[in-house]
Amino acid sequence: MSIRLRLTLWYSGILAVTLLVFGVGLYTFFNYKLNNDLRNELIMQAQEVNKGIRGYGVFYTLPDLREFKSAGIFLQSISIQGQIKRSSNLKINLPYSEESINRVLEGKVVFETISVNQEYMIMYYSPLVLEGSLVGVLQVATPIDDVEHFLYNLRLILIVIGLLTIFLAASAGWFLSRKALQPIENVIDAANAVEKSADLSKRIDYVGPRDEIGRLTDTINGMLSRIEGMYSELDEAYRAQRRFVSDASHELRTPLTTIRGNVDLLEKVWKSTALESGKGIDTGIRVIQDGNVELSLEAMHDIASEAERMSRLVNDMLSLARADAGFTMSKEPVEMNPLIEEVIRRAQFLPRSAEWISGDLTMLDGVYVQGNKDYLQQLLFILIENAFKYTEAGHVKLDALYANGQVGIRVSDTGIGMDKDEIPYIFERFYRADPSRGKKAGTGLGLSIAKWIIDQHGGSIEVKTRKEEGTTFIVWLPALTSLSSED
Template sequence: MSIRMRLTLLYSGILSATLLLFGIVLYSFLQIYFMNDLKDSLKEQTEVLQESVTYKLKVDPLGSNLDIQLDHVDTVQSGMFLQLVNLINGDKARTPNLGQVELPFSKDAAGKKKEGYYITEDVQQTPFLIYNQPLLLNGKLVGVLQSAYNIGLIDKFLSILRLVLILLSLVVVCTASFMGWLSSKRALKPVYALIEATRQIQKSDDLGNRIAVKPTGDEVSLLGSTINGMLERIQHMYGELDKSYMTQRRFVADASHELRTPLTTISGNAEFLQKAWQSFRQTPEQRMDLDRLDLSIEAIHDIADEASRMGRLVHNLLTLARADSGLHLRKDRLSISAVVQDVVRKSQVLAKSAEFQAGPLDEVQSLFVVGDRDYLQQLLFIFVENAFKYTENGIVRFYSKAGEEYVELIIEDTGIGMDEKDIPHIFDRFYRADPSRGETPGTGLGLSIAKWILEEHCGTVDIQSRRNEGTRFTIRLPVVPAAYEEAETGSLGTGVSSQPDREQAL
């Protein structure tokens, strides 16, 4: 439930309770006031009329009898109804305005009461307030003088008042709830503005944005200032984290660069020892344990292979570290045909067990791209070497297609292929699709580098592969018109154009 709804319900509840209490107090006050006023008036007039009661003792052959009479009373002016009950003979005398109607009377109740008392009874479906005044003669109860008021109008007035209070309370509560709903929206408008400003900061990549806070001194202003302080702290922490991350990437790049020299030295010395010991072994005059010499040569072979593998790994790590640090390549206008021809020529001499087929490549003869020549060759070599690596016996084919906006370079093989579930992950670093691929030599970084080179050249790659049926990589690079000016290409990108210069710059 929103705060707006809670506030509206709270205001409505408080108002409803207030109106209910007010209605009960008003209704009770008027009811008690009217009834007490009537009772006082009724009692007062009854006591006055009691003085007009006369008592006469009658003697007849049947015995004595007490005659109780009430002198003439003007009931029209007073609005009272009178009834005199003789408890000796049971006679009842009534004023003319009662006609044949008798006021309710209980002899048992009258016998127990020595003072006047009130009752409220319905007489012909009309409520009456009746005051019963005992009549005493020589201390003995001989009769009861009953005086009554018709309180039907008062009951009707109170009923109408009760209905009016209920309806008016409902109208007031509904109106107040609606006005409270609107006013709460207006009152919470700064909060909604604060929420929207926070949402915009959340969507933005710039942590330097802040919430515009008016110095009103209220809770909303305090909340906005607190959020701004929190954002400032987050920005500071993010900046420190980014600096730490940049330092880490710089360390990886520097470490990779520094490791290349000793690895090259190890590899060179191992190859030198291998050649020297091989020539030494072939000298018949030397008396050396040939078995130990063979083991030494084998160990040197292993040193050379591992050093070469570590060199490739360090080179790949260095390339990825530069990519992570935000390196952008300097791009020139290149003939894609020249790049492809170099890759094909060098692929012919690679150590491979699969048959290599190149062509057709004629469609790209007149096409140009904007890019880095060295990295484009590295991109194509990665895919070609990957095809050779996973095709022990079969065919690796490299051909091209020309489009209006893109040039397609296709490398397909008839190797082991892969499952569809593995395709989205092959560009992840150090990812191997399955144990069988893990047995194939490699660092697992080549395709990650290829992905970065493609992104730098605004290219894409489409992969089609099925287990034990082979894989097809379709590389798409955007082409430029043949009339593209050389001067325009010099302004594209940042960085340097050759591999040695890049290494020196970083």
């Protein structure tokens, strides 16, 4: 429920309660006042009758009410002997009850509401006294239809005016609350615009008094200005970092390639010289001596190994730099079966101590994905090399799955495994899941690159692992409809 609606309901509810209390109070006042006036009038008429009665003993006559200007007042007396006398304006006898007469004779005040010819009246019982002696009971009655009609109209007026007032107040409250809360709507719109477009230059337009909403608007605008400044600084620093990594990677590739080429050349020259001299290839410390230059085959191997490791690191950094820069790889329909078979064939030549097993690939027959063949191969080699690296005994297996329109490539091993708590972090850059993994060569960037390649292909990766029992990676990629008929 919106604030605007809640405010309108609160205001309308308070007004409704106020009108209800006022209406009930007003109605109660008029009801009491009119009925009390009628009763007082009947009591006064009874007193006047007692003063104007004439006669002796049971022989008495009721006075003419016109003398008292009492139109609409009806009189009836019941003598001790049970004789009934009524005023001239009363055509029929008024009803009475013995219980009421007895109560009057006991000195109590008695009022009754009666119906005569479908006309409601209020009736007052009073002792009838003549020359100090009780001669009977006097009934004084008057119609109350006018009073009831007035009270009915009053109720109707109060209800109609109350409902109309509540409706008008609710409408006005809805309009005024909308106007009062419009600046907050502007704040929400500006925040949504910033969220959707990431444009921190947007500001909240506000024209009005410097009240709470005005101060809130100024505060949010100031906060947006500070965030924009900090974001610009961070973005500039991030762009500079990306440029540095990209440029450094490009610059380092050339000297590394040169180093590796020269080392390979030197190694070939040394081997050729050693064979020509008939001394064989010595892997000892001193191999070739030419003047003051002494080269070692072991040293050349170290240089070549380190240069190769640096090359891998630079290539990994370059791939991630491209990913950070928003590089989008070109994609085309790729048939999965030949691609996986090529990966399996080349993987058997990787350095390994575990058995390399190719599982069931029939699920891939005629299956295509929209992707980049080179990057998909790089993705699979990253997972396979990791499996070989951390599996000293046992096996590494690759097989295929297919479910819900997605093709799954599963790489499982029986290596050292991981703790399940470490799985959320293994795709972070330079993260090494287990301290013992630091003994293995690697940059800690492979899985980060693998995750980027998977994201670029609209896929996902599933990881299952158990400490000292092995790890399974399943790469899921959206499959295309078979294109074999078009080839």
